[in-house]
Amino acid sequence: MQRYPRVEINTDKLFQNARVILETCRAEGIDVTAVTKVTCAHPVVVQTLVRAGCSSLGDSRLRNLRSIRKQAPEVELVLLRLPMLSLVDEVVRWADLSLNSDITTLRALDAAAGRAGTTHGAILMVDVGDLREGMWPDEVADICKEVRELPHLKVKGVGTNLACYGGVRPQEENMRALLESREVASGILGHPIDLVSGGNSANWLLVESGDMPDAINHLRIGEALLLGCESVERTCIRGTADDVFTVCAEVIEARVKPSMPIGDLGQDAFGNLPVFEDCGLHRRAIVAVGRQDAVPEGLRPQMKGVKILGASSDHMILDVENADGSVEVGDVLRFTVRGYSSLLAVFTSEYLSKVTV
Numbered sequence: 585m586q587r588y589p590r591v592e593i594n595t596d597k598l599f600q601n602a603r604v605i606l607e608t609c610r611a612e613g614i615d616v617t618a619v620t621k622v623t624c625a626h627p628v629v630v631q632t633l634v635r636a637g638c639s640s641l642g643d644s645r646l647r648n649l650r651s652i653r654k655q656a657p658e659v660e661l662v663l664l665r666l667p668m669l670s671l672v673d674e675v676v677r678w679a680d681l682s683l684n685s686d687i688t689t690l691r692a693l694d695a696a697a698g699r700a701g702t703t704h705g706a707i708l709m710v711d712v713g714d715l716r717e718g719m720w721p722d723e724v725a726d727i728c729k730e731v732r733e734l735p736h737l738k739v740k741g742v743g744t745n746l747a748c749y750g751g752v753r754p755q756e757e758n759m760r761a762l763l764e765s766r767e768v769a770s771g772i773l774g775h776p777i778d779l780v781s782g783g784n785s786a787n788w789l790l791v792e793s794g795d796m797p798d799a800i801n802h803l804r805i806g807e808a809l810l811l812g813c814e815s816v817e818r819t820c821i822r823g824t825a826d827d828v829f830t831v832c833a834e835v836i837e838a839r840v841k842p843s844m845p846i847g848d849l850g851q852d853a854f855g856n857l858p859v860f861e862d863c864g865l866h867r868r869a870i871v872a873v874g875r876q877d878a879v880p881e882g883l884r885p886q887m888k889g890v891k892i893l894g895a896s897s898d899h900m901i902l903d904v905e906n907a908d909g910s911v912e913v914g915d916v917l918r919f920t921v922r923g924y925s926s927l928l929a930v931f932t933s934e935y936l937s938k939v940t941v
């Protein structure tokens with residue numbers, strides 16, 4: 585019995601994507617932490633990435649790190665979201681490395697590592713302009729003076745994150761600012777800092793063009809691996825597949841309706857005032873999948889001529905007037921997952937079953 589809606593994970597394509605990303609980065613002297621958070625660290629995704637040679641995995645949730653640790657005890661685990669002070673004991677238990685910007689948290693991690701009898705690795709996050717996480721470059725020296733006194737904490741790297749909140753593009757200048765922070769930090773800590781983590785999938789264009797400063801030797805990459813595109817212009821990455829994930833949903837209504845709603849128009853289910861174009865009577869279909877399961881703007885119908893008109897929580901409405909095949913109640917339509925927020929919803933929704941192909 586097939587259950588719908590569901591998402592199909594094409595493991596061959598994911599494997600291929602991981603190989604391309606790892607090899608391209610390796611040729612530029614860049615190590616990769618493969619980021620699993622958008623897929624909630626789904627076991628099939630984790631196993632495929634590990635099989636493709638990913639030896640470091642990153643996630644923003646401790647629950648996901650714990651599940652990866654159980655499946656793949658040998659891989660390095662990186663906690664991507666700044667640790668919560670209330671969870672430092674779990675952080676040192678499940679993560680080899682965490683990204684940090686706060687001295688109170690660093691002290692608490694040191695104490696937790698002491699209690700656990702281990703040393704915890706930290707990457708110091710520096711904000712070079714995107715205004716999400718990170719200390720200012722001029723704070724690095726003072727924070728390192730304090731970190732120097734923490735016996736169970738080892739600064740393994742410096743890092744930055746761009747193009748997430750502010751949409752700031754990774755460029756040579758902000759990468760150089762990060763490198764300067766590395767010099768300051770290693771000067772004060774008195775040991776070399778090997779890892780310089782320049783960012784995420786938004787850094788791909790720099791890698792490809794060869795404009796990444798040589799000293800940047802690490803990236804944390806999710807979207808590029810999973811969706812086969814970089815995240816500044818959302819262009820496809822050569823050699824990768826852009827259709828690793830496919831949502832399959834069943835048609836629950838199909839009939840001809842006007843393209844203009846009938847009656848006075850107020851807000852739709854999500855508080856928007858919808859706008860319609862009158863193109864007369866069209867054949868439409870409803871599939872049993874909604875915004876709770878996927879973001880319609882991030883889906884691409886695989887049947888030619890099918891157009892997504894919109895979606896509410898659990899209905900997606902399609903124009904199938906010009907569809908390349910017949911669309912009847914009970915048929916299953918397929919949609920390639922193209923958008924990051926759609927992929928996020930797909931894996932977070934419990935209502936979609938996850939299937940490997």
Ligand SMILES: *Cc1c(COP(=O)(O)O)cnc(C)c1O
Nearest residue numbers: 619664745784785804805806807
């Ligand atoms: C999510 C995340 C990444 C990965 O981002 P992608 O755009 O998916 O490559 C990297 N670093 C941090 C800190 C993140 O939170």
